[in-house]
Amino acid sequence: MLIQWFPGHMTKAIRLMEANLRLVDALIYVIDARAVASCINPVFDRLLAGKRALYVFNKCDLVEAEDIAGWCDRFKREGKAYVKAVGTSGDCSQIAAGLRQLMADKIEKYSKKGANISVRAMVVGVPNSGKSTIINAMLKRAKAVTGDRPGVTRGTQWLSVDGIDFLDTPGTLWSKFEDQKVAHHLAYIGSIKDDVLDCEQLAFDFIDEVKYLYPDCFKLRYGIGDSEDTLEIFDAIAAARGYRLKGGEPDYDRTARMIIDEFRKGKLGKLSLEKAQN
Ligand SMILES: Nc1nc2c(ncn2[C@@H]2O[C@H](COP(=O)(O)OP(=O)(O)OP(=O)(O)O)[C@@H](O)[C@H]2O)c(=O)[nH]1
Ligand SMILES: [Mg+2]
Numbered sequence: 001m002l003i004q005w006f007p008g009h010m011t012k013a014i015r016l017m018e019a020n021l022r023l024v025d026a027l028i029y030v031i032d033a034r035a036v037a038s039c040i041n042p043v044f045d046r047l048l049a050g051k052r053a054l055y056v057f058n059k060c061d062l063v064e065a066e067d068i069a070g071w072c073d074r075f076k077r078e079g080k081a082y083v084k085a086v087g088t089s090g091d092c093s094q095i096a097a098g099l100r101q102l103m104a105d106k107i108e109k110y111s112k113k114g115a116n117i118s119v120r121a122m123v124v125g126v127p128n129s130g131k132s133t134i135i136n137a138m139l140k141r142a143k144a145v146t147g148d149r150p151g152v153t154r155g156t157q158w159l160s161v162d163g164i165d166f167l168d169t170p171g172t173l174w175s176k177f178e179d180q181k182v183a184h185h186l187a188y189i190g191s192i193k194d195d196v197l198d199c200e201q202l203a204f205d206f207i208d209e210v211k212y213l214y215p216d217c218f219k220l221r222y223g224i225g226d227s228e229d230t231l232e233i234f235d236a237i238a239a240a241r242g243y244r245l246k247g248g249e250p251d252y253d254r255t256a257r258m259i260i261d262e263f264r265k266g267k268l269g270k271l272s273l274e275k276a277q278n
Contacts, residue, residue, distance in 0.1 A: 001197075001198050001201040001202065001205065002180065003177060003180060003183035003184065003186075003187055003192060003196070003197065004176060004177060004183070005173060005192045005193060005196050006173055006174065006175045006176075007151075007193075009151070009154060009170065010170070010172045010173060013154075013156075013169060013170040013172050014043055014172055016155070016156050016169070017047060017122065017124065017156070017169050017172070018046070018047070020122060020156060020167060021047060021051070021122070023120060023167075024051070024120045024121060024122040024167060025051075025052070025103055025106060025119050025120050025121065026051060026052045026053065026054060026099060026102060026103055026119065026120075026121045026122075027044075027047060027048060027051050027052070027053040027054070027121065027122050027123075027124055028053075028054050028056060028095065028099065028121045028122070028123045028124070028134075028166070029044065029048075029053050029054065029055045029056065029124055029125060030056045030058050030123060030124070030125035030129045030130055030131045030134060031055060031056065031057055031058060031125060031129060032058060032059050032126070032128075032129045032130070032189045032191070033057045033058060033059050033060050033062065033063045033067075033068050033071070033084075033272070034059060034062055034063055034185075034188075034189055034271065034272055034273055034274075035185040035186065035188070035189050035273045035274050036057065036071050036274055036276070037182070037274045038126075038181075038182040038185040038186050038189075038273075038274065039125065039126050039129060039186075039191075041124075041125075041126060041172065041173065041174055042174055043172060043173075043174045044124055047122075047124065052081070052102050052103065053080070053081065054081050054082070054083065054095070054098050054099050054102050054121075055075060055080055055081065055082040055083075056082070056083055056084075056085050056095055056098075056134065057071060057072070057082060057083070057084045057085065058085045058086070058087050058129055058130040058133075058134060059086065059087070059129075059130060060084045060085060060086050061086045061088070061089070061266065062266045062270060062271075063270050063271070063272045064270045064272065067270075067272035067275065067276075068084060068272075070275060070276030070277060071276045072084070073276065074276040081098060081101075081102050082098075083095055083097075083098040085130075085134060087130040087133035087134040087137055088130075088133060088137075089137070090137050090140075091137065092134050092137035092138045093138070095134060095138060096138055096161070096162060096164055099119060099121055099164060100119070100164075103119045106119065107119060118160065118163050118164055118165045119163065119164050119165070120164075120165045120167070121164060121165070121166055121167070122166075122167040122169060123135060123166055123167060123168055123169060124169055124172070125171060126150075126171050126172070126173060126186060126191045127150030127151055127152075127170075127171025127172070127173065127190075127191045127192070128148070128149065128150045128152075128171060128189065128190045128191050129171065129191070130146075131144075131153065131168060131169070131171065132144035132145060132146040132152065132153050132168055133146045135159050135166050135168050138161050138164075138166070139159055139161050140161075143159055144157065144159060144168045148190065148264070149190065149193070149194070150171055150190060150191050150192060150193055151170065151171065151193060152171075153168055153169065153170045153171065154170050155170070156168065156169050156170070171191065173186070173191070173192070184202070184205055184206075184209070185273050185274065187202055188202070188206055188260065188263060188264075188273065189264065189273075190264050199253060199256045199257055199260065200252045200253055200256045202256065202260060203234070203252075203255070203256030203257075203259045203260055204230060204231075204234060204256070206259065206260065206263065207230050207233050207234055207259070208230045209273070210263075210268075210271065210273075211228065211230065211233060213271070213272075213273070214268075214269065214271055217268050217269055217271065218233055218236075218237060218268075220269070221262070221267065221268050221269070222236070222237045222240040222241070223240055224236035224237060224239075224240050234250070234252065234255065234256075235250050237255055237259065238250035238251060238252065238254075238255040241255065241258065243255045243258070
C-alpha cells in the first residue's frame with residue numbers, strides 16, 4: 001500500500017506559517033513520542049532556520065519511560081532543547097518553563113527595557129500530535145478545538161497565557177513520503193486521514209511490524225496462541241473477538257479498525273514504533 005496525503009489545506013497552512021514566522025521568537029515543535037523520527041517534518045526545516053525551537057515529546061503516557069529517555073539523550077547530544085509532556089494530563093507547565101529557559105536572554109532584554117513584551121511561539125507539528133491539546137492545557141481551559149483525528153485545526157490562532165503568546169497551527173505533512181515506513185507510522189498514530197487508507201492493509205502491515213518489536217503484544221491483549229505468521233495472528237484476533245461475517249469468514253475490516261483504534265488509545269500497551277538508537 002502506497003500512502004501519500006498532502007491535501008490543499010496543508011499547502012495553505014504552510015504558507016500561513018511562513019507568513020507568521022517573522023512575528024514569532026521561537027517554535028514549539030510537538031512530536032508524538034511513539035514515532036519521534038517520523039514526526040520530524042522536512043518542511044519545518046525552513047521554519048526552523050534562524051529560530052529557536054523547543055521540542056515537545058507529547059503522548060509520553062503511551063510509551064515506556066526508557067524509550068523516551070533514549071530520545072531525550074539523543075536530542076541532548078544534538079543540542080536540541082526538549083521537554084516531555086502528556087497533553088491530556090492538563091499540566092503542561094514544563095513547556096512554558098522550557099520556553100522561558102530557551103528565551104531567557106530575550107526575556108531579560110525585554111524586562112531591562114521595562115517593556116512588557118510577551119514571548120511569541122508558533123506551535124507546529126504533524127496532524128494529531130496534540131498541539132491544540134497542549135495549548136489548552138497551558139491556558140487551563142479549552143479554547144483551541146481538539147479531536148482524535150488529523151486536520152482538526154484549520155486556520156492559525158493566537159492564544160495568550162502568562163506572558164507567552166502561542167500561535168496554534170494546523171498539522172502539516174509534506175508532499176511526498178520518500179520512506180513508506182514513515183508514512184505507515186504516521187498512519188498508525190493517526191496523523192493521516194483514515195479515509196485515504198486501506199484499513200485492512202494498514203492493520204496487516206501494523207501486525208507485521210509490531211510482532212517483531214513486541215512479540216507478546218497481541219497474545220497478551222487478545223489471548224491468542226503463539227504464531228509468527230501475520231495472517232494467522234490477524235485471523236486469531238478476529239476469532240478471539242468473535243468478529244465474523246454472515247458466512248463465518250473473519251470480518252477483517254472490523255478487526256482492522258479495532259486493532260488500529262486500540263493501538264491509538266494505548267490499549268495494546270506502551271508501544272514505541274521507533275527507538276532512538278536505530
Ligand atoms: N494519550 C494521549 N492523548 C493525547 C495527548 N495529547 C493529545 N492527545 C489526544 O490526541 C488527539 C489530537 O489532539 P489535538 O490537540 O487535536 O492535536 P493537534 O496536533 O492539534 O491536531 P491537528 O489540529 O489535527 O493538527 C486528541 O484526541 C487528544 O486528546 C497525550 O499526551 N496523551
Ligand atoms: Mg489542532
